[in-house]
Amino acid sequence: MSIKRKIGIIGGGIVGSTAAFYLSNDPEVELLLFDDGKGQASSAAAGIISPWLSQRRNKEWYFLAREGAKFYSDYMSDLAKYLDTKKIYKKTGTLLYKKTPKLLDKLEKIAYDRRKEAPEIGEIERLSGKDIQEQFPFVTSDEDALFITGGAKIDGENLVKNIHHLLKEKKQLKQTRVTNLSISDDKWVITTDEDSVVVDDVIIAAGAWLPRLLESLNLSVDIRPQKGQLIEIQTDIETTDLPVIMPVGESDIIPFYNGKILVGATHENDEGFDLTPENKLLNQLKEIATQTVGQLADYGIDSYRVGTRAYTSDFLPFFGEVENLSNLLVASGLGSSGLTTGPIIGKTMVDWLYNKKTLFESYKHQPNHYIQPKMKGE
Numbered sequence: 001m002s003i004k005r006k007i008g009i010i011g012g013g014i015v016g017s018t019a020a021f022y023l024s025n026d027p028e029v030e031l032l033l034f035d036d037g038k039g040q041a042s043s044a045a046a047g048i049i050s051p052w053l054s055q056r057r058n059k060e061w062y063f064l065a066r067e068g069a070k071f072y073s074d075y076m077s078d079l080a081k082y083l084d085t086k087k088i089y090k091k092t093g094t095l096l097y098k099k100t101p102k103l104l105d106k107l108e109k110i111a112y113d114r115r116k117e118a119p120e121i122g123e124i125e126r127l128s129g130k131d132i133q134e135q136f137p138f139v140t141s142d143e144d145a146l147f148i149t150g151g152a153k154i155d156g157e158n159l160v161k162n163i164h165h166l167l168k169e170k171k172q173l174k175q176t177r178v179t180n181l182s183i184s185d186d187k188w189v190i191t192t193d194e195d196s197v198v199v200d201d202v203i204i205a206a207g208a209w210l211p212r213l214l215e216s217l218n219l220s221v222d223i224r225p226q227k228g229q230l231i232e233i234q235t236d237i238e239t240t241d242l243p244v245i246m247p248v249g250e251s252d253i254i255p256f257y258n259g260k261i262l263v264g265a266t267h268e269n270d271e272g273f274d275l276t277p278e279n280k281l282l283n284q285l286k287e288i289a290t291q292t293v294g295q296l297a298d299y300g301i302d303s304y305r306v307g308t309r310a311y312t313s314d315f316l317p318f319f320g321e322v323e324n325l326s327n328l329l330v331a332s333g334l335g336s337s338g339l340t341t342g343p344i345i346g347k348t349m350v351d352w353l354y355n356k357k358t359l360f361e362s363y364k365h366q367p368n369h370y371i372q373p374k375m376k377g378e
């Protein structure tokens with residue numbers, strides 16, 4: 001069989017891993033995913049897939065996030081042909097709290113309006129504190145909330161780990177850092193700590209580290225890092241089918257599998273790429289969560305996760321081509337909703353490699369808003 005196309009993907013978070021998954025079975029593609037596994041957002045993330053009730057007004061972002069959440073059902077059926085997705089993704093609903101009944105009214109209205117175009121939201125129920133305690137006895141708060149059945153939880157760490165495992169078996173994964181990217185004879189040269197590899201096409205899905213990679217091409221990128229911390233609490237509660245709980249503030253509660261509950265996350269803008277956990281903030285996350293799920297007070301913090309989100313200055317993600325650079329696709333800036341939008345972004349970039357039309361043609365040139373040639377002295 002002739003090898004027709006050699007493709008290198010740099011960055012194995014949710015975007016790069018999804019793209020790699022969709023390319024990995026094409027016999028006409030020779031694929032390599034490069035990942036240095038350092039502090040990726042996808043493995044640190046909370047795992048909430050529930051974008052419909054966000055009050056962000058940007059229509060393009062909402063369309064992407066809505067389609068991203070919808071894509072999960074196809075994505076999981078595709079993955080299920082190769083791996084066990086039971087402990088990766090589950091639709092168990094989302095319980096959302098607001099500061100006042102008036103704000104909850106507003107949220108309810110948004111839910112009904114948005115469901116017209118997004119039936120994936122599922123059933124919408126306004127529940128009193130008493131209803132909630134009856135339906136979900138682990139919730140102790142007596143406040144009213146809105147429950148939507150379409151909300152889901154995704155274990156980003158498990159997803160990425162499983163895809164990396166599949167790729168490793170096919171010798172398509174290089175667990176190493178890319179140190180330089182250059183062009184020679186119309187081909188891309190990817191240089192790592194170990195060697196150099198020449199490929200036809202490159203996808204860069206390096207999250208917050210994109211600016212460092214594009215430095216070698218003398219490009220500057222409008223991306224900044226944001227630190228996020230969350231905690232893991234091991235409980236005796238049967239957590240698998242419990243909904244995601246979004247109280248007011250940063251302490252979202254995500255019941256995972258085998259009694260594990262995640263609580264988080266912080267949004268810290270001045271910490272750069274630092275991955276040091278801060279006990280004070282971690283304890284605060286738990287304390288606030290305890291106001292909604294009282295039982296959490298009975299358990300200690302077992303572990304923590306710290307990751308780096310990538311943000312553009314207008315908080316919008318980008319993915320697509322870069323002017324004057326052929327056979328290159330980049331994605332970054334997924335911010336705090338990248339587990340929701342990451343898979344559809346990865347799949348869309350693969351569709352572009354196959355010259356397929358996608359729902360996101362208007363995105364194709366967007367990277368040029370954020371990526372510019374470096375000025376002298378920069």
Ligand SMILES: Cc1cc2nc3c(=O)[nH]c(=O)nc-3n(C[C@H](O)[C@H](O)[C@H](O)COP(=O)(O)OP(=O)(O)OC[C@H]3O[C@@H](n4cnc5c(N)ncnc54)[C@H](O)[C@@H]3O)c2cc1C
Pocket residue numbers: 010011012013014015016034035036037038039040041042043044045046047048049156176177178179205206207208209210213227228229230264265266306307308309310331332333334335336337338339340341342
């Ligand atoms: C604490 C926290 C909670 C979050 N919660 C949610 C949530 O509930 N819902 C949601 O939708 N989103 C959430 N997010 C956001 C989401 O996790 C991110 O937006 C998304 O994972 C970004 O994916 P990515 O593939 O673009 O980047 P990443 O996951 O960061 O992956 C980039 C990868 O590229 C690798 N890399 C970079 N440079 C190089 C190089 N030179 N060589 C080799 N490899 C390289 C990195 O090591 C990393 O593995 C959360 C994020 C954090 C940090």
